[in-house]
Amino acid sequence: MNAVLIAVTVMLVLSLVRVNVVMALIIGALTGGLIGGLGLEGTIAAFSDGIAGGANIALSYALLGGFAVAISSTGIANLLVEWVLKIVGKEGDSRKKALSKALIVLLVLLMACFSQNLIPIHIAFIPILIPPLLRVMNELEIDRxxxxxxxxFGLTAPYILLPVGFGYMFQEIIADNMASSGLEVSMSEIPTAMLLPTLGLVVGLLVAIFFSYRKPRQYKQHTSVAAKQNEESYSIRKIVFAVVAIVAALYVQLAWDSMIFGALAGIFVLYITRAISWKQSDDLLNEGMRMMAFIGFVMISAAGFATVIRETGHVQTLVEHTSALVGGSQALAAMLMLIVGLLVTMGIGSSFATIPIIAAIFVPLAVELGFSPLATIAIIGTAGALGDAGSPASDSTLGPTAGLNTDNQHNHIWDTCVPTFLHFNIPLIIFGWLAAIIL
Structure with a gap:
């Protein structure tokens, strides 16, 4: 039995039956470690070593959550809320309502796409933008x-296709690992190879917008600590200082490549300008940290899970067994390689970390089977990206859940992971396979 396959299956099944994701990751890691021959002590040791690596990102998200709620309390997000509510109108005109839904979807899509390339802050914008918009979404009955x-979609498609920001990092990893595995490719070739797989993501997004979730869905209104303070105090001065805090946080994060100190810089600006009340600042920061606590604990657990399955050595075994099954069939080889990439990324939760694991075997196999360099890029890139959407341990799903579940009405597995898995991983496999055959 392959430890990776069993560990990922256990983790996913437990998550689907609503076992807490953190518990599912721990149990999955324990199962994989024991099957992989690490023994109980070895599994616990590997898991403990792994979770140490997740502490930095957990603290980053906790401080980011505190900063997000503090920013919301200044009233800056409510400007957008009030503007959209005016568009909706008191009468609830159906045309205005449809326009408002389109504006919300477009705004969220643009911000998500920009966060990968134009302003590479990844999921940092979500706890700032999404929680204040929940009131508007509830009014419009938008399905979360x-x-x-x-x-x-916005957190994955841009970095897969565009060689800017996180996209440059992803494509550089592809090029470097393919070169170290014996196949030199140009960075300029990667966007061409990844165009068709990205089109699959676009198809999935269009299906979600116009078919799957077009019907209204009702939610209860919820008032947070930040919202309560927002009703009590609202001024242009606070909004101006909120903008300054956002700029400071963004500058520090990009200049020093640290989300922790970026969030601290923003909080510091809000403190010294008195944009947030000293008396209520502790409650605000605590609420924000609680909002992001779930994502922090999952990322810590996911780091431990990834370390355990790497230590078993069964990732390499899975890839080698897959290679042995394909015979001389390009079509079968491409499909199996994509499925292996999906399994590995679903467990690890990172497409960036999957590429080095699979490239060492997939590149020689692709060359041996006669795949072109572009087709090989499409296989490696798509196999790495698969699972980023849909994985319970991926920040591309954890980020949306952290923003949408601030009022406890959005389930991580059934409302984020399952919808994104169905709408993005399935078309990504289909279009990635087509790219491998056509290119």
Whole structure:
């Protein structure tokens, strides 16, 4: 039995039956470690070593959540909320309502796409933008599964296709690992190879928007600590200082490549300008940290899970067994390689970390089977990207959940992971396979 396959299956099945994702990751890691021959002590040791690596990102998200709620309390997000509510109108005109839904979807889509390339802050914008918009979404009866799908699309498609920001990092990893595995490719070839797989993501997004989640869905209104303070105090001065805080946080994050110190810089600006009340600042920061606590604990657990399955050595075994099954069939080889990429990324939760694992075997196999360099890029890139959408441990799903579940009405597995898996991984496999055959 392959430890990776069993561990990922256990983790996914437990998550689907509504076992807490953190518990599912721990149990999955324990199962994989034992099957992989690490023994109980070895599995616990590997898991413990892995979770240490997740502490930095957990603290980053906690501080980011605190900063997001503090920013919301200044009233800056409510400007957008009030503007959209004016468009909706008191009469609830159907045409205005449809326009408002389109504006919300477009706004979220643009922000998600920009966060990967134009302003590479990844999921940092979600806890700032999404929680204040929940009131508007509730008024418009927007299905939050649609917004989760839009966010996940924006967090994945741009870096797969565009060689800017996180996209440059992803494509550089592809090029470097393919070169180290014996196949030199140009960075300029990667967007061409990834165009068809990205089109699959676009198809999935269109299905989600116009078919799957077009019907209204009702949610209860919820008032947070930040919203309560927002009703009590609202001024242009606070909004101006909120903008300054956002700029400061963005500058520090990009200049020093640290989400922790970026969030601290933003919070510091809000403190010294008195944009947030000293008396209520502790409650605000605590609420924000609680909002992001779930994603932090999942990322810590996911780091431990990934370390355990790497230590078993069964990732390499899975790839080698897949290679042995294909015979001389390009079509079968491409499909199996994509499925292996899906399994590995679903467990690890990172497409960036999957590429080095699979490239060492997939590149020689692709060359041996006669795949062109462009087709090989499409296989490696698509196999790496598969699972980023839909994985319970991926920040591309955890980020949307953290923003959409601030009022406890959005389930991580059934409202984020399952919809994004169905709408993005399935078409990505189909279009990635077509790219491998056509190119």
């Amino acid at each position: 599964r649609l917004i989760a799908s839009v966010l996940t």
